[in-house]
Amino acid sequence: MCPLCSDTASPYAQDKKRDYFRCPTCSLIFVPKKFHLPPPLEKSLYDYHQNDPSDAGYRNFLGKIAEPLTKLLKPGMRGLDFGSGPGPTLYQMLKELGFPTDIYDPFYADNPKMLEKQYDFVTCTEVAEHFCDPKGSFDKLTGLVKPKGYLALMTLFWKDGMSFADWWYKNDATHVAFYSRRTIRWLEKKYGLRALHLDERAVIFQTD
């Protein structure tokens, strides 16, 4: 069953390590639960991610979402970086640009109070591909954004026509959900969102 829209999904691909399914309705490509890593092992792999707020290359990478997002924001808007990871950086960049941003991360900044508020914008970078429960996560994320607010996601999108067998992004054992443009369209309809910015690895939605 598709973990985003609950429709019946069919086998899509298989490699040495895992099976992949694809949903006919929302087009999500996902790895079945039996291949998901146990959370302690998952965290030990995230601990290796050497993300560092002073790393210019990493800042440049995050600029691919910060730049289009901050063009849409108005002075004084406040946000949340959901899934800020072991070296929170995007929230610092946004703060420096004048947009105070909180952080939340289930492994590194597990402060449930942050999820009890609503924000003008929520960022979620290199996180959605780790969602073991995409429906639950999108319910939560969209609920965190105020009306006419912004939800900015960064994940590498699957493009039909590419060779899935050769797609490096699927080879990370912690990546279990892959999205394409058709999934973006489905999310727009389901949650009343409008994609104002969309490129190969970033989408910025506005809520109704």
Ligand SMILES: [Zn+2]
């Ligand atoms: Zn689906």
